[in-house]
Amino acid sequence: MGVTYNKENLEQKIKNFSLGKAKNLHILADFDKTLTQSGIINGKKISSIIGQLRADGYLSQNYVDESFALYNHYGPLEHDQSISRPERLRIMEEWWIKHIELLIKSRLNKRDMDHVVAKNHIKLRPGVSEFLKLLEKFGVPIVIMSGAPAYMIQKQLELAGLMTENVHIVANWYKYDTEGYMIGYKTPIIHSLNKYEITIREFPFFEQLKERKNVMLLGDQIDDLGMIEGFDYDNLLTIGFANEKEDEEKYSKKFDILITENDNFNFINEITKKIL
Secondary structure: OOEEEOHHHHHHHHHHHHHHOHHHEEEEEOOOOOOEOOOEEOOEEOOOHHHHHHHOOOOOHHHHHHHHHHHHHHHHHHOOOOOOHHHHHHHHHHHHHHHHHHHHHOOOEHHHHHHHHHHOOOOEOOOHHHHHHHHHHOOOOEEEEEEEEHHHHHHHHHHOOOOOOOEEEEEEOEEEOOOOEEEEEOOOOOOOOOOOHHHHHHOOOHHHHOOOOEEEEEEOOHHHHHHHOOOOOOEEEEEEEOOOHHHHHHHHOOOOEEEOOOOOOHHHHHHHHHHO
C-alpha cells in the first residue's frame, strides 16, 4: 500500500477528531483522480469524465482539435507559480468558458453522458463505496467539488447506488434544451483553482456544515487544499493523492497523508472508522 504519513501527527489528529465523532465531521473531496481511479488499469488508461466523452467519440473532431489547442495554451499556465494567483484564476475562468462553449458547439447531449456512465469506464477507487456508505450510515455530509460536469458525477454515483441525501455536488451544472442538447451553463464555474469552501455558503446545504468544524479534505492537486479556505474549522485532516511519481515529494510536504500508486481507500476507511 502506498501510504505516507507522520505517525505522531496523525494519531493526534485522529484523537482530536474522535472527540467530536460524526456530529462534528464533514468531508470535502475532489472527484476525478481522487474518488476515481487514475493511471493505467488492466492495460487501459483511465480518463477523466470529459476525456471519456472524447475517447468514446461523442464529441466532434473539431472539439477534439480545439480542446487540445486550448490545453496546450492554458495548461502550462494553470500551475505556473511565476504568475500571480488572481491572474491564474482569471486565466482558468477564461479557459473553462471557452471549453464550455466548445461543448455547446459540439452538440453535447445528455444521452451521450448517460451512455458514457452506463459503460462504467470511469471507475471509483476500491474502497470508495465503503467510505461513502460509512458517511451515509453516520449522517456525515460530503461535498464533492469538481470542475467536471455535475450531471455525470451525479449519474456515476446513482449507478453505484451512492447518490444519497448526505452527498452534495458542487461542480459544473449545464443547461439543456428539451431534446437534451447543452445550451449553456450555471454559475459559478468550478475549476481546479477556485474550489474554495467559501463559495458554498450560498448553497442551502451549508447550514448542515457550518457547525461541523472537523474537516477531512481529499484531493489530487495541491490547489485542492483551497477547498477549506474561508471556513472556520477546528481540526483539519488533509489527504492527497499523488497520481504521478514526480508529485510525491512536494505533496508529502503539503498533505497530512499521502496516497500513491493509485492506491485504494482502505487506509482512509480505517481512519474514518476510528473517528466515527
